[in-house]
Amino acid sequence: MIRHFLAGAALLACSLIFTPALAAPTVGKPAPDFTATDALSGESVTLSELKGKLVVLEWNNPLCPFVKKFYSVGAMQQLQANATGKGVVWISINSNAPGKEGAMPTDADAQNFVTEKAAKPTYYLRDPDGTIGKQYEAKTTPHMFVIDRDGTLAYMGAIDNTPTADSADIATAKNYVTRALTAVTNGKKPAVTATRPYGCFVKYAD
Secondary structure, eight states, X not given: OHHHHHHHHHHHHXXXXXXXXXXXXXTTSBOOOOEEEBTTTOOEEEGGGGTTSOEEEEEOOTTOHHHHHHHTXXXXXXXXXXXXXXXXXXXXXXXXXXXXXXXXXXHHHHHHHHHHHTOOOSEEEEOTTOHHHHHTTOXXXXXXXXXXXXXXXXXXXXXXXXXXXXXXXXXXXXXHXXXXXXXXXXXXXXXXXXXXXXXXXXXXXX
16 A cells, blocks of 8 residues: 555656646747636637737736826726727736735626726726736736737736826836837837836735
């Protein structure tokens, strides 16, 4: 019995050693795939099925001051509208765990947020267990990702180069997302492909 136990333990150890970890998101590599349900329409959304379109991922927390910086003056909504008007798929994602600040407990909560803020995302995904957030190593709200038509990650990081919660700074900031979208729309690599995100920490489950 002891021999069987040791053999089983050795097998388990090997399986743990050789189990591959999820690959970290890397600019120039395929963006991590995911499937989730859109809180706005109830439709299933699979990232890999959006290949052929530009995609923006925006990590969202309605109560975060750095998120309010953009939504309170309509700046994020305008970014969304400008992008989706050109065929970009904009996906807002909330990875805050239930009971944490800024979480979206139900689809209705997400719908109310989008309606009240006149937001213009293509989809709003609730990610309460943090699966998608951890795939992308999303750290803050906002944390932004731009994916090109081939499904390759073209940009990840901050929304702009002014890490404050003051809406007055938006006008003079360099917006990395719009610049990345312009570059990939023209078949070019963004001049800046990765930056350090700023904002409130994503509040994953303990």
